[in-house]
Every structure is written in C-alpha cells, then in structure tokens.
Amino acid sequence: MNKDNNKIIAVDAMGGDNAPRAVCLGAAEACRKFDDLSIILTGNAELINLELESVSSEIKKRISVVHAEEVISMDEHPAMAIRKKHKSSLRLAMEMVRSGEAQGCVSAGNTGAIVAGGLLIVGRIKGIDRPALGAYLPTIERPSFMIDVGATVRCKPENLYQFALMGNIYSRKILKVKEPEIKLLSNGTEDIKGDECVLAARELIIKNNNLNFQGYTEGNDIVWGRSDIIVCDGFMGNVALKFGEGIMQGLKSLLSTEVKKSVTAQAGMLLMSGVVKRLWTRFNYEKYGGTPLLGVQGVVIKAHGRSKEPAIVNAIAVARDFIAERGVELISNEL
Amino acid sequence: MNKDNNKIIAVDAMGGDNAPRAVCLGAAEACRKFDDLSIILTGNAELINLELESVSSEIKKRISVVHAEEVISMDEHPAMAIRKKHKSSLRLAMEMVRSGEAQGCVSAGNTGAIVAGGLLIVGRIKGIDRPALGAYLPTIERPSFMIDVGATVRCKPENLYQFALMGNIYSRKILKVKEPEIKLLSNGTEDIKGDECVLAARELIIKNNNLNFQGYTEGNDIVWGRSDIIVCDGFMGNVALKFGEGIMQGLKSLLSTEVKKSVTAQAGMLLMSGVVKRLWTRFNYEKYGGTPLLGVQGVVIKAHGRSKEPAIVNAIAVARDFIAERGVELISNEL
Numbered sequence: 001m002n003k004d005n006n007k008i009i010a011v012d013a014m015g016g017d018n019a020p021r022a023v024c025l026g027a028a029e030a031c032r033k034f035d036d037l038s039i040i041l042t043g044n045a046e047l048i049n050l051e052l053e054s055v056s057s058e059i060k061k062r063i064s065v066v067h068a069e070e071v072i073s074m075d076e077h078p079a080m081a082i083r084k085k086h087k088s089s090l091r092l093a094m095e096m097v098r099s100g101e102a103q104g105c106v107s108a109g110n111t112g113a114i115v116a117g118g119l120l121i122v123g124r125i126k127g128i129d130r131p132a133l134g135a136y137l138p139t140i141e142r143p144s145f146m147i148d149v150g151a152t153v154r155c156k157p158e159n160l161y162q163f164a165l166m167g168n169i170y171s172r173k174i175l176k177v178k179e180p181e182i183k184l185l186s187n188g189t190e191d192i193k194g195d196e197c198v199l200a201a202r203e204l205i206i207k208n209n210n211l212n213f214q215g216y217t218e219g220n221d222i223v224w225g226r227s228d229i230i231v232c233d234g235f236m237g238n239v240a241l242k243f244g245e246g247i248m249q250g251l252k253s254l255l256s257t258e259v260k261k262s263v264t265a266q267a268g269m270l271l272m273s274g275v276v277k278r279l280w281t282r283f284n285y286e287k288y289g290g291t292p293l294l295g296v297q298g299v300v301i302k303a304h305g306r307s308k309e310p311a312i313v314n315a316i317a318v319a320r321d322f323i324a325e326r327g328v329e330l331i332s333n334e335l
Numbered sequence: 336m337n338k339d340n341n342k343i344i345a346v347d348a349m350g351g352d353n354a355p356r357a358v359c360l361g362a363a364e365a366c367r368k369f370d371d372l373s374i375i376l377t378g379n380a381e382l383i384n385l386e387l388e389s390v391s392s393e394i395k396k397r398i399s400v401v402h403a404e405e406v407i408s409m410d411e412h413p414a415m416a417i418r419k420k421h422k423s424s425l426r427l428a429m430e431m432v433r434s435g436e437a438q439g440c441v442s443a444g445n446t447g448a449i450v451a452g453g454l455l456i457v458g459r460i461k462g463i464d465r466p467a468l469g470a471y472l473p474t475i476e477r478p479s480f481m482i483d484v485g486a487t488v489r490c491k492p493e494n495l496y497q498f499a500l501m502g503n504i505y506s507r508k509i510l511k512v513k514e515p516e517i518k519l520l521s522n523g524t525e526d527i528k529g530d531e532c533v534l535a536a537r538e539l540i541i542k543n544n545n546l547n548f549q550g551y552t553e554g555n556d557i558v559w560g561r562s563d564i565i566v567c568d569g570f571m572g573n574v575a576l577k578f579g580e581g582i583m584q585g586l587k588s589l590l591s592t593e594v595k596k597s598v599t600a601q602a603g604m605l606l607m608s609g610v611v612k613r614l615w616t617r618f619n620y621e622k623y624g625g626t627p628l629l630g631v632q633g634v635v636i637k638a639h640g641r642s643k644e645p646a647i648v649n650a651i652a653v654a655r656d657f658i659a660e661r662g663v664e665l666i667s668n669e670l
Contacts, residue, residue, distance in 0.1 A: 075525050112527075140585050153522060154530040187488060187573040190410050192447075195489040195570055219577025223585040235530055236571060238522040242554025243575055247582050250475050250558035251614065258610045268606025275593045275600045279586065 005036050007323045009299075009316060010093035010102035013043030014071040015109025017306050020044065023108065024051035026312025031062045033313065034320055038062045040102055043071070043089040068092045074305065078112025082120055090114065094121040097298040104299030104319040106290065108307040115151045118296040125328070127335035130155065131295035132163045132234070133302060134170055135241060138283050139225030145171050145180075146222075146230045149237035151293060157200035160184065160231055161208070164201075166294040166331055167229040168211055173325045174292075174318075180228035183217035185236060191215070201231070248283055290315030292322060294331065299323050340371050342658050344634075344651060345428035345437035348378030349406040350444025352641050355379065358443065359386035361647025366397045368648065369655055373397045375437055378406070378424040403427045409640065413447025417455055425449065429456040432633040439634025439654040441625065443642040450486045453631040460663070462670035465490065466630035467498045467569070468637060469505055470576060473618050474560030480506050480515075481557075481565045484572035486628060492535035495519065495566055496543070499536075501629040501666055502564040503546055508660045509627075509653075515563035518552035520571060526550070536566070583618055625650030627657060629666065634658050 011027050013020045020043055027039045041048050045067035052060060068089035072081040082091060090109050094117040096102035107114050111133070118131055132148035147167040152159055164182050171180035184202055186194040193216055194202065205213045217226055222240065232240070255276075259265045269276070289311060290301040299322045303315035322328075346362050348355045355378055362374045376383050380402035387395060403424035407416040417426060425444050429452045431437035442449050446468070453466055467483035482502040487494055499517050506515035519537055521529040528551055529537065540548045552561055557575065567575070590611075594600045604611070624646060625636040634657045638650035657663075 077527050140589060150522060154532075185574060187485060187570050192412050219574040219579075220581030220584070222578050223581040235522050236574060239520060239554040239571060239575060240578055243557050243578060244554075244582060246555030246558040247579065247618070249555065251586075251618065254475060254614055254617070255610070258613060259607075262610070264606050265610045268603040268608075268610075271599050271603025272594075272607060273603075275590070275597070275603075278593060279589055282589070283582070283586065 006038060007036055007104070007320050008038045008040065008102045009319050010040045010042060010096040010105040011316065012090045012093045012105065012107035012109055013041040013048050014068070014089040015107040016303065018308055019108065020047050021051050022307060022309045023312050024048055026307075026309040027063060027316065028052065028055040028059050029309060030313045030316040031059045034317070037316070037320060038064075039316070040064050040066055040093075040096060042066045042068045042092040044068070066092060072110050072113045074110050076110060076113065078110060079116040079120070081110070081113050082116040090117055091121060094118070094300070097122050097300065103323045104301065106301045106303060106312070106315045106319050108303035108305055108312065108315070111150055111302060111305075114300065114302050115293060118293045118300045122296045122298040122300060125295055125297055125332050125335065128162055128166070128295035130159045130162070131293055132166060133291045133293055134167060135237070135291045136175070136289065137222065137241075137244070139223055141225035142228065144222065144225050144227060144230050145175060146232065146237055146241065147294065148232065148234040149241050149291060150234045152234045154235060155197065155233040157197055157204050160197070160201035160233070161204045162295070164205055164211055164213070164229065164231045165334065167231060169330050169334055170292065170294060170327065171228050173330055174321055174327060177228050179212045182211050182213050182229040182231060183215060183227040185230050185232035186216035186218060189216045189218050189221075248280070252280065290318035292318065292327070297332075298328060341373060342371055342439070342655055343373045343375065343437045344654050345375045345377060345431040345440040346651065347425045347428045347440065347442035347444055348376040348383050349403070349424040350442040351638065353643055354443065355382050356386050357642060357644045358647050359383055361642075361644040362398060362651065363387065363390040363394050364644060365648045365651040366394045369652070372651070372655060373399070374651070375399050375401055375428075375431060377401045377403045377427040379403070401427060407445050407448045409445050411445060411448065413445060414451040414455070416445070416448050417451040425452055426456060429453070429635070432457050432635065438658045439636065441636045441638060441647070441650045441654050443638035443640055443647065443650070446485055446637060446640075449628060449635065449637050453628045453635045457631045457633040457635060460630055460632055460667050460670065463497055463501070463630035465494045465497070466628055467501060468626045468628055469502060470572070470626045471510070471624065472557065472576075472579070474558055476560035477563065479557065479560050479562060479565050480510060481567065481572055481576065482629065483567065483569040484576050484626060485569045487569045489570060490532065490568040492532055492539050495532070495536035495568070496539045497630070499540055499546055499548070499564065499566045500669065502566060504665050504669055505627065505629060505662065506563050508665055509656055509662060512563050514547045517546050517548050517564040517566060518550060518562040520565050520567035521551035521553060524551045524553050524556075583615070587615065625653035627653065627662070632667075633663060
C-alpha cells in the first residue's frame, strides 16, 4: 500500500514517437524529481527493462513494470483499437485508473484512443456529455488554457458551456488563476460574429451567469493572451494548435537555412543566440507539456506524440498536480 | 467608352482603417503602374479630392470620383448595412459592377458587408450555393491558396466541394499553377479524421473525380505549403489566417522588446537584419494582398482592413488580373 501522500501514476511506455526510451527515462526522471511518486510502466517488459538498465536501483524501487502484449499505433482507429486490444499498454494503464490501482495515467500515444479509452474505460463524469483536452498555450501577456484541442471534434452549445465550466475549475485550482477570464473563440470579437453553435453557447454561458465570461476572442488574440481560457471545439483547437507548432518549426528551419548562407548573419546569430533561444522557448507550442483530458472520472494526461524525456516528465508532473488538487472530484462536485 | 483592353475598377475609397488616404493614393499608384487601368473612387468627394491633390494631372485623367453620402463601418451588421445604406461607398462600387459601369471592385472595408453585397448586389453565379473568400498564404515550399477565409461561416459538404472547384479554376488561371493539388483542412491527415461535414465533402470530391485531390491536410502542414489549395469553412479559415498574422506580429513585438534589452543583441540584430527582413516579408500573413470573393457574378476583391497604400495597389492588381483572365466567366462555364 502507498503512503498517505504517495501518488501512483500508470504510464503507457509504448505511446509516442520516442517510446519506449523517452517514456521510460522520463518516468525515472520524474521519480527523481518528486519523491512522493511511484510509477507503473505498461508495455513490452523486455524493452522497458532494457531502457531502465541505466536507472539507479534507488529510483527503480519506485518503478514497476506491467507487461502488455499489444500496442495501439498512431494511425489505428481509436475506438476500435481500445475496444479490441484488451492487452494494449494504453488500455492496461487506463484500467489501473478505473480500478484504483493507479491514481492517474499518462500517454503520448494515439490521441483518439486516449479519448476513447477515457470514455470507455475510465468513464465520463456524470453531467458531462463530452470530454475535452485542454492545452496550456504560450502567449505574450499570460498563458492561455485552450479547451478543447482535439477530444470532441464538433460540439453542441452545451458541450462548449461544459468545457468553459471545466476549464474554469482547472484554471483556478491547477493553474492558480483567480477568477479566470473566459472567452469563446470566434471569427471576430463583435457580438454579431460566430456561427449558430458558438452564438448559442455564448447565450447559454451568459444565462447561467456563473463564470467570468468576456465574450468572443479571435485568431490574432490567441498569441497575445487576451484571456485565461479560450473555449472552442476540438476540430478548431486541433488545427490552431498544430498551425502554431507548424509556424514555429517553419520559422526555425528557414532561419537556419538563411543564416547558413551568410557569414555576417552567422556572426549576428551568435550575438543574438540568447534572444532567439528565449523567443523559441517562449513560443514553442510543443512545450505545453501534458494536456489533461477533462470530463472523465480519473486523471488522464495526454503528452505530445513527439514528446522527448523532458516533455514526459512535464506530463507526469501535470498528472501529479491534478491528483494532489483532487481535480476530478472538484469537477464532479461543481456540476 | 473605354478602349478594348482598358479595365475600369470601382474602388471603395472609404473602406479600411487607413481610408480614404491609403486607398486614394493606392488607386493613383495602381494607375501609374498599369496604363490599361481606369479607376472610379466612391466615397466622400471632398475628402477624396483632397487626397488626390498631390497626384499628377496625367494620372488624374484616369481617376473619376463618384460621391457617396454614406459609409459602412467595420462593426455594422453586414447584411443590414448593405440593404439599408443605399448611398454607401461600398454599395455604389458594387452597383457599378452589376450595371457593367465597372468591370470589378475593390474594398478594404467590412468583410461581412463585402460578402453580403457580393450576394445581394452583384449576385451569385448559377450553380454556386455560397461564395468563398480565397487568400494566398505565404508558406515554405510553395504558396497555398486557402478557400474560404471568411465568407461562409459554416458549410455543407456541397459548399466545400464548390470551393474546391472554384479554387481549382482560380489557381490554374490566375495563379498559373498546373493541376493544382487540393487538400481539405482536417484535424489529422489520416482518412479516419475529420467531422461529418469534412468527411462527406471528401467523399463528394472523390466521387466527382474531376480534381487533383490529395486528401486531408492538417494545421502544421499549412506553413510548409503541402498543397496548392487548402479547402475549409470560413470560420476555420478566418481563425487560422488571423492566428498566423497574430503569431508574426507577436514575434516581431517580442523580438524588438528583447533586442532593446541588450547591446550585444542589438549588434547581432544589425548583422542579421537582412535575414530577419526576408523572413518577415516571407511570412507576413497580412501581405497576401487582395482576396477574391469567388462565386459571385463579378470581380469583387477584398483588401485587408489594415491595408496601406502598397496593399491597395496589390488588391487592384488582383482585380485587374481577374478581369483580364475572365475569371468569373471561367467559373460560370465550368459549372
């Protein structure tokens, strides 16, 4: 049995482009960083143990391995894979959350399968119709929490309202924002903008009058951080987040090509390396760490598919915070 | 009467954040640049004539002014404003297109009103259910033409199919791309992605089999230019385009703040100014110039609301090309 404050997190060792290495080493690093943490790695035991060879025995005491025969790949049909692959590393990790063996789980695998597993294995919170993935976006004025970035592709007004409610709790309790400002992503800030769904969601939020709601926000506001929470459907959130990532990757690649062409520019780049690094760190849309799947009856954190070791540590840290703050209970109680 | 090749374009002198000055001077500059061009400026005649004082009499011969008593502002309800403001500069310009007095029109004003005017004054092309705004996006590999960036907020599958058809003609005839590759913007590139509407649009395009259709494209592909044409609804296109603009503006602002803090960085910036300028020019999402409103029975070009003189010249040049290539006829004939 775990000590009172000990947190047990199941981690899908096979999920993501850099699995199992980055996941195993990230899990070990997280244990080093947080001494109240135990981790269960699910996946191919042989491969996992190989990756853990370099880890000290002191840390290894807090890592256990549960063998999983199957892996859900990135391009499998999410719901089908979760239903059929009973012995997949992701499903095993989620079953541990359902049974209480683990208090939360983390995966960098197939997003759709994580969402489907959240619904089918972990289960919905009563009162929430559809779950949402929230991501912490880098911005200029203050970080914004965008919800949903890909769990529920298209939404009804009630879904968007529930996303606003869940985002509000997450922002207050986990991100420690007082009275978070909430805005709906729309095609303009004026009241006449929006499609039918966004308009109806706006009216629903205003009618319920229990949130610090500030109306619409538009595309160019995102980067300035004009609100603490940006509510949108999962289709829009997915495209926006990936577009942000793409622009930063594109600029980085072009910058390096251009600089290589000129010795003067290379000298300039040396002098500016601090500034460029700071900008890059600040606007790296991949660095948002773990995105919580909100609306399910357990702590489920999705890490970016391209996660390297630090991003896995970050996602585990998010799961740890969420457990410590009893985030799932808070959402259930507030509904 | 105009000579055979002469093109007459009506320009809404009152539309946009920098009107009437930037519009009037842009119109004069366009006449200097293209000697087959005549321009009719609609708007407050007194203000327009004041702005034209510095223009040479040679150029002024090709500019006429038609007084308009009313202006449609940026935050007015689009359809209502077009219906009620019979004497607005935008409506007058569009009426000239309908009557044939002008062969095309340009406005940097209220986007919604331009779309509404396109539908109500200029009229739809038979066979097109909803119009679309197309924008030429800066990317790394090749420029992409995104359609729709804000005319039709939410779409049916048929609308998206028609956008693909119109984008194809525009890309081939105006942008001179051979067999343009067309992709649908989705929340992932795999066939299982997309919402109901995008999925149905995909099937419709495949069934008709008359386009070089290459499936889905996702957010991070946009910046790399993975297709010649990106088809999406106007809500998504609007948010994506504005987000792109916002990121570039944000980076520019942060870069200048950071550089000011350090003398070393300032020296570096001097050495790198060429590279930074090239990147900025290449990825300036505001510089896409004129966006054509496709699907209406006349040449209607929207310029960015923040357009300065060069952007107005650019938008007029787009209108001129569209007239010369008989773009509207081509779209009508192909349907």
